[in-house]
Each structure stands twice: as C-alpha cells, then as structure tokens.
Amino acid sequence: LETVLLQLLRGSGPAGLAAMPAIAPFASGWLVRPLLSRTRAELEAWVRARGLTWIEDETNADERLDRNYLRHRVLPLIRARWPGSAVAVTRSARHAAEAQRLLDLLARADVERASDGDSLSVKALRALAADRRRNALRFWIAGSGRLVPETRRLEEIAGPLLDARADANPRVAWGRVVVQRHADLLSIGTRERDVSAAEPAAASPPPEIPWPWQTASSCDLPRRLGRLQLKSDERGPLDLDALPEVLTIRWRRGGERLRPRRGGPRRALKSLLQEAHVSVAQRARLPLLFSGEQLIAVADLWLDASVQATAAAPRRARLLWTN
Numbered sequence: 376l377e378t379v380l381l382q383l384l385r386g387s388g389p390a391g392l393a394a395m396p397a398i399a400p401f402a403s404g405w406l407v408r409p410l411l412s413r414t415r416a417e418l419e420a421w422v423r424a425r426g427l428t429w430i431e432d433e434t435n436a437d438e439r440l441d442r443n444y445l446r447h448r449v450l451p452l453i454r455a456r457w458p459g460s461a462v463a464v465t466r467s468a469r470h471a472a473e474a475q476r477l478l479d480l481l482a483r484a485d486v487e488r489a490s491d492g493d494s495l496s497v498k499a500l501r502a503l504a505a506d507r508r509r510n511a512l513r514f515w516i517a518g519s520g521r522l523v524p525e526t527r528r529l530e531e532i533a534g535p536l537l538d539a540r541a542d543a544n545p546r547v548a549w550g551r552v553v554v555q556r557h558a559d560l561l562s563i564g565t566r567e568r569d570v571s572a573a574e575p576a577a578a579s580p581p582p583e584i585p586w587p588w589q590t591a592s593s594c595d596l597p598r599r600l601g602r603l604q605l606k607s608d609e610r611g612p613l614d615l616d617a618l619p620e621v622l623t624i625r626w627r628r629g630g631e632r633l634r635p636r637r638g639g640p641r642r643a644l645k646s647l648l649q650e651a652h653v654s655v656a657q658r659a660r661l662p663l664l665f666s667g668e669q670l671i672a673v674a675d676l677w678l679d680a681s682v683q684a685t686a687a688a689p690r691r692a693r694l695l696w697t698n
Contacts, residue, residue, distance in 0.1 A: 613678060
C-alpha cells in the first residue's frame with residue numbers, strides 16, 4: 376500500500392504502480408524479497424517470540440521524508456476508514472504488473488523490428504503510434520541497463536529528435552546518458568560526466584601532422600587515435616606515385632570534399648559518413664590525409680580519384696588505419 380501510493384503521487388506508470396516485485400532480475404542474478412507479503416506487526420511478533428533483537432533505522436522516524444510521512448500520518452487514517460485497503464491496492468498492483476508485462480511484450484517486438492545492431496531505425500520508430508513509440512523507447516533504454524528518463528525527456532526523444540532533419544544529429548541527454556540520432560539510426564551511450572554539471576569546452580582537434588611516408592611507412596597518431604600505415608600491395612587501390620613526398624594528417628573541421636569515384640562528382644565528406652552510417656563519435660577520430668590542401672584519403676574508408684591506382688600503376692599499396 377505504501378509503495379503504490381508513493382508511486383501514484385509521483386505520477387508513475389504501470390511499472391511503478393506494480394510496486395515492489397517479490398523476485399526480479401538483478402545484475403547477473405536475481406533479487407528475492409521473501410518477506411514482502413508479511414506486515415511489520417507480523418515480523419515484529421515473530422522476532423519477539425524468539426527473543427531476538429533487531430536494529431531500528433533511526434531515519435524511519437523522520438517525517439520530513441515522504442515515505443515516513445505517509446507511513447506515520449496518512450496510512451493509519453486510510454486503514455481506519457478502509458480496513459481492506461491494503462488487500463485492494465495489492466490487487467490493483469497485480470493488475471498493473473500484468474499490464475506492464477503485456478506492454479513489455481509489445482515493446483520487445485517493436486524494438487526487435489526496429490533494431491540495427493545496438494541502434495534503432497528512426498524510420499521504423501516513426502511508423503509506430505506515439506504511445507507505442509514511447510513504450511518501445513522506454514523498453515530499449517531500460518534494456519541497455521540505463522536509467523529511463525522522465526516523461527519530458529522521453530517525449531523529446533519520441534518527438535522532436537525523431538522529426539529532426541537527417542543531418543542535424545540531435546541528441547537528448549539526462550544524467551550521464553545520451554541518446555543521439557545519426558541519419559536514420561538512434562544510438563544510446565554513457566557520458567563520462569553528468570550533463571547537469573557545467574559542460575567543458577569542446578575538445579579541439581589534434582594539430583596537423585606531417586608524414587614523410589617514404590622514410591616512415593607508418594605513423595602513430597596522438598591522443599590514442601591509432602596508427603596509419605602504407606602497406607605495399609600489387610593489387611592495392613592506392614597509387615604510390617601519385618602521392619607527394621610528405622602527406623599531411625588532419626582531423627575534421629567541416630566542409631571537406633573529395634571525389635571517391637573516377638569520373639564521379641566531388642562529394643561532401645559529411646554526406647559520405649552519413650550514408651556509411653559512421654557514428655558521430657567515430658567521425659571525430661577519423662584521420663584525414665591531405666596533399667597540400669586537397670583531401671586525398673579518409674582513414675582507410677575512401678580514396679580520392681586522384682590517387683586511385685589504375686591497372687598500369689607500377690607501385691601500389693593499401694592505406695591501413697588501426698585504432
């Protein structure tokens with residue numbers, strides 16, 4: 376009765392109104408509460424009859440706490456007026472638990488249909504009715520082991536975030552959790568610090584690095600961003616004779632373009648990354664190779680047509696990025 380009333384006053388849904396379960400998954404095992412069905416009076420009588428002592432939590436008497444105020448001031452009045460209230464509310468909690476199990480079954484099916492690895496398809500979520508979409512998102516977030524956000528945040532995800540432009544990369548954050556949209560995919564992650572704290576300035580990209588590749592076939596990158604290597608390969612896609620003596624390694628600043636296909640148009644790197652479903656976090660890590668001011672390679676994902684090897688190229692190689 377106590378828990379259900381508290382959850383009701385907090386505006387909880389069926390999961391909260393289902394009250395505390397007698398058995399529930401916990402970490403890699405189970406959390407079992409075998410005494411939930413017993414009243415305090417029953418437990419106290421059992422302990423006294425056996426001459427046992429116990430420790431009282433002194434905070435249980437502090438009526439500044441909502442649960443204690445409800446327990447000491449409100450529940451006695453309810454029980455006096457409605458003696459069967461505990462039984463009736465327990466029955467309602469069972470109904471709520473049953474309803475929540477059905478909602479979870481529906482959410483599981485919706486999430487499985489929308490799943491793309493650990494992410495969800497925005498298109499599939501948009502196809503759901505608004506309440507069903509919120510139900511699926513709630514289940515997905517909880518299933519990731521993270522705290523489900525308050526209703527306002529959940530509605531931001533289910534509405535404006537999904538309705539935003541595909542290239543806007545919007546996100547909604549609460550605590551240390553962040554849900555971010557990248558093109559047609561919705562992903563969830565954990566930040567290193569609580570977003571309620573003051574946000575630090577965005578980290579600037581690493582400084583550019585000269586790479587004299589003819590004398591050093593590999594280059595270690597700063598900030599644990601991996602290593603670039605040019606590996607000779609008679610069938611490799613890169614024409615070594617088309618490279619300058621010194622390559623310049625940079626990181627994204629915006630506006631980069633290259634021609635990934637011979638005879639094709641120059642493409643914005645941003646568009647290529649979106650089409651390839653490269654995560655936003657990974658984009659910031661990608662090393663870019665320049666010849667002067669011309670972008671000629673994006674990690675080991677794309678080569679500009681100007682350095683792509685033809686069948687007649689005598690020296691060919693592969694560009695490898697390990698991170």
